[in-house]
Amino acid sequence: MGICAPLAWPTSKLLDYFLGEEIGTHYNRERLKELVRVTKHVNDLDKEEVNIISGALDLRKKTVNDVMTKLEDVFMLPINSILDFETMSDIVKSVGSGAHQDHRLNVRLLAGYxxxxxxxxxxxxIVTVLFTKDLAFVDPDDNTALRTLCKYYQNPCNFVFEDVTLDVMLKQFKEGHKGHMAFVQRIKREGDSDPVYETIGLVTLEDVIEEMIQAEIVDETDVYTDNRTRKRLTRPLNKLHNVAEFAGHHQHQRVHVSPQLTLATFQFLNTSVDPFRSDLISETVLRRLLKQDVMQHIKLKGDEDKNDPKIYVFQEGKPVRVIGTIVQMMIDE
Known part of the structure; x- marks a missing residue:
């Protein structure tokens, strides 16, 4: 190089002056993906690494509309719901039960959220988002209104348009200011009226990562391998436990009443309530009635509204006028 320098250096300067500087080799996204693909047999990249490189290069070309979960496949709650045992049980089941139709709430349950x-x-x-961790201090027996809980936590909603690219979405999720879930909207135009925003689905950080690594992330509670093709898993699922058994709301629960309380109840009914007087019902039968299992867990049918007062025989703090009829039926039987 030292010997040739007196000749090579002036020659290179002349070539740069007349021909311009050498541009070199440049690759766009498609050529770079193809280069990685055709050279994978000579480099030390395996198939998963090639897929990750290709997926990362395609993030700018794909939109949230390509990876979102459709709104009809999302488990949702109406804001006028009551957080009683039935609703809390549905929330727990939605995390690991798979998609099925719940006629009482008229929603579909999707595992994993x-x-x-x-x-x-x-x-x-959609007005807000409820985190399952927000239910940690909620007692189902208190029948707390969901609207009250949402007003207390005030979790914000993140809305994005359907044409937002995945690289922009990933940047938002990494910042974490708006959470790791966003609702996808589209502009709906009807004639000459003003356009309205229509929510069509939701996208999560997991959806973006799955598109980047070109593979589905399946955890132990997932029922489907893909939220778009709805292809079910072939592996056996974990056994779904009955929440009612854990909470003590099963059908054969025995109510334990102390002997003192049983005696006080017997004395009150036998002396103060006419249908239970000794001339209408024997003391032996009355004592047996008091020993019966009086608590039953009843599952409402799909067309029944749990807030309808007509379906309840007794309600706490409200007077009841049907006791005499019920007692008379028991006596007749």
Whole structure:
């Protein structure tokens, strides 16, 4: 190089002056993906690494509309729900039960979500998000209104348009200011009226990562391998436990009443309530009635509204006028 320098250096300067500087070899996204693919047999990259490189290069070309979960496949709650045992049980089942139709709430359950969208009116009108961790201090026996809980936590909703690219979405999720879940909207135009926003689905950080690594992330509670093709898993699922058994709301629960309370109840009924007087019912039968299992867990049918007062015989703090009829029926039997 030292010997040739007196000749090579002036020659290179002349070539740069007349021909311009050498551009070199440049690759766009498609050529770079193809280069990685055709050289994988000579480099030390395995198939998963090639897929990750290709997926990362395609993030700017794909939108959230390509990876989102459709709104009809999302487990949601109406804001006028009551957080009683039935609703809390449905929330627990939604994390690991798979998609099925719940006629009481008129929603579909999709496994794997710990953030539950809350809507008001129609399902596309999402007003807030309920985190399952927000239910840690909620007692199902208190019948807390979901609206009250949502007003207390005030979890914000993140809305994005359907044409947002995945690289922009990944950047938002990495910042973490708006959470790791976003609702996808599209602009709906009807004639000459003003356009309205229509919610069509939701996208999560997991959806973006799955698209980047070109593979589905399946945990132990997932029922489907893909949220778009709805292909079910072939491996056996974990056994689903009955939440009612854990909470003590099963059908054969025995109510333990102390002998003192049983005696006080017997004395009150036998002396103060006419249908239970000794001339109408014997003391032996009355004592046997008091020893019966009086608590039953009843599952409402799909067309029944649990807030309808007509389906209840007794309600706490409200007077009842049907006791005499019920007692008379028991006596007749």
């Amino acid at each position: 710990s953030r539950i969208p809350v809507y008001e009116g129609n399902r596309s009108n």
